[in-house]
Amino acid sequence: MQDGVTHSPVRQALAGSQMLLVAFGALVLMPLITGLDPNVALFTAGLGTLLFHLVTGGQIPIFLASSFAFIAPILAAKTRFGLAETLGGLVAAGLLYIFLSGLVRMRGTGFIHRLLPPVVIGPVIMVIGLSLAPVAVHMASGRAGDGSAVLVPYDTAILIAMASLAVTIGAAVWAKGLFRLIPILFGVLTGYALSAVAGIIDYSPIAQAPWFAVPDFVAPAFSWSAILFMVPVAIAPAIEHIGDILAIGNVTGRNYLQKPGLHRTLLGDGLATSSAALLGGPPNTTYSEVTGAVMLTRNFNPRVMIWAALIAVVLAFVGKFGTALQSIPVPVMGGILCLLFGSIAVVGLNTLIRHQVDLSEARNLVIVGVTLVFGIGGMVLGQMEGIALCAVVAIALNLVLPGDREAWEKAIHEHQTD
Template sequence: MSQTPQDPTWRQILAGAQMLFVAFGALVLMPLITGMDPNVALFTAGLGTLLFQLVTRRQVPVFLASSFAFIAPIIAAKGEYGLPAVLGGVMAAGLVYVLLGAAVRVKGAGFIDRLLPPVVIAPVIISIGLALSPVAVNMAMGKAGDGSAQLIPYETAMLISMPALLTTLLVAVLGKGLFRLVPILAGVAVGYGLSFVFGVVDTTGIRAAAWISMPAFVAPEFNLGAILFMVPVALAPAIEHIGGVVAIGGVTGRNYIKEPGLHRTLLGDGLATSAAGLFGGPPNTTYAEVTGAVMLTKNYNPKIMTWAAVFAIALAFIGKFGAGLQSIPVPVMGGILCLLFGSIAVVGLSTLIRHQVDLSEARNLIIVSVTLVFGIGGMVFGAGEFALSGISLCAVAALVLNLLLPGGGTWGAAARQLES
């Protein structure tokens, strides 16, 4: 049933709750992996969505929440500089979107595609997925993400993680209607249930938590080293953002690149990400799952995202809810992440294939090869606060190689489509 601005408020509220349900699994999984507070992530997802709607004049029916692209740099920077410094880097990453939005406003929408063609973005996305694969495997086997400690016995962990993964796969492939859009939630439910059976769920935190409590907000600090970890990674989600805006436009039959304009959507995403860093949450991005739900339900009214944001903010203040999320054992998340992190890499491969990047050309081969090795191998340039490594370094390397190597062109068809 199509939804219009004249639909009754109660229907908009139900639709908003449904959209949050679809986004929920990925939304809370990202902060749980990185050691951030899921209640804060809920709050900043809701706040970010409201800021996005304000900037875009509530014209685009999208929901913004935790971005998986930032997992690797957040884990690395958090271990070296601490969470407050990471949050300062998140705020700086949001400013990258703001600057890109300003450049689009001046130079046109095709500017980003000339600066960041598929041969630059695709290997960065592949690197993000593959660099994270050891984290998923370690967690699936009951270890800490970095493999430093065995948190749950291996045999027990595998009996939890593999059924959680299998459930996620089956729901994604065989699920019908809205159920097909929540494979992560289904996997978490099965894994959590098995964790109770095997007695590996610690409910102490749930019992101790208050029903209503303030989310554990954390103030940012600004550290150049942490900022260098975070800022370059924003390049890949910027392209993901454009894809999301084009996708939702295809669903609703509207050209959001023109109205409200790509410069406004980038600005909205940037402000949402910087606001998340200000309060202690992860960077935000548009959620493809919610776009799928919009397509399935034909709920095109952006007001439903307002209600989804309100529900997210309300849940953020339920202390026992957040404690319950934090009690999810690592094998549950690890099993599901074996699919999700691999899916990120596949998105990068799909980008190369879809845009027919010719890897027999020396220029393209060099950019992709160096980017993958730097990103997955953990190359480090510099020392101390002036060091670039991993995903951050590979993003910079891809961008610089594309600008310096002769023979670069524009992302022809895509650039012309955005400018038309």
């Protein structure tokens, strides 16, 4: 398996299962946190990845699965609108990607850089991570994600959560090779084993579940309130998508923004997200963990990701598998999420640092400061709140506030001419 050449279908399938394993931890955590069906999430991740490769001509070794950016909005929207209307809002969020795809095809990528510079992207990504911090702490303490109910006694929960967190950190920092790419899996296995010893796992649903079962698909319902609530949330993962396409291009030595083109990759992501929501699954995004696995294995063959998608679809119909995933106690997930949600916030912070955003400049200070407080504080204006509101506010402030954009415009021009 040298430099992406994997000819045998058997070897491609094995490599695909390896890629799915890398993506698996984050893939299933998202539906487990938000109360969606993990089997549906597996099915829609596979379906979304296949749609992406169909739209992009199977040119990019990339895998799509559950997006963490939507966790807080989904939790809030389910309480406010119910599951069906929340899914309708997610369908509309996917349509925003498709709209952006059309704009990119007509006008190029320059307007995206001008509309969403680092001073906008950075704090919005930070809000995604920091706004989820209470969810992680509640779950690590043995409570439901919203803190409404105690599911596991605190003393037992915190021990399991910290052990899961410690193993995840250890694997992420000290593990070698492919093992370093699956720290979540190590954390889950450790936490599950400790939970079994503590006697807090109910195995009866697993025993009663059939081996073969059609995933519990849910149809969406549409309301303007849920749509207006959810659509702005898609701005942040759309930017994350561009970063991931650049990253995989750096790994393989190809410019995917030109061929197949950013308009095609955004279209594929949008179709994947909308199709997932139409079936009751979480919205999809490109997975940076899989990009890391591609870099490590030097396996650049996009067919490997198609095999990973097909395996995910098959696993979605194994009833006992999904039921076993749902039996993972909340402290296990809570401990791991203390790291994952913090890592998202650090990505946003790194965006500001890497692009040398001067926070002593009043304009930048205002954009970052207001965005963080609106997002983390849960400000509500009309139908928008939290991540959706802070994304819109950050964009509006960037467009309205006076300031010297020459340096950023020059950086855009240099990037496009490289």
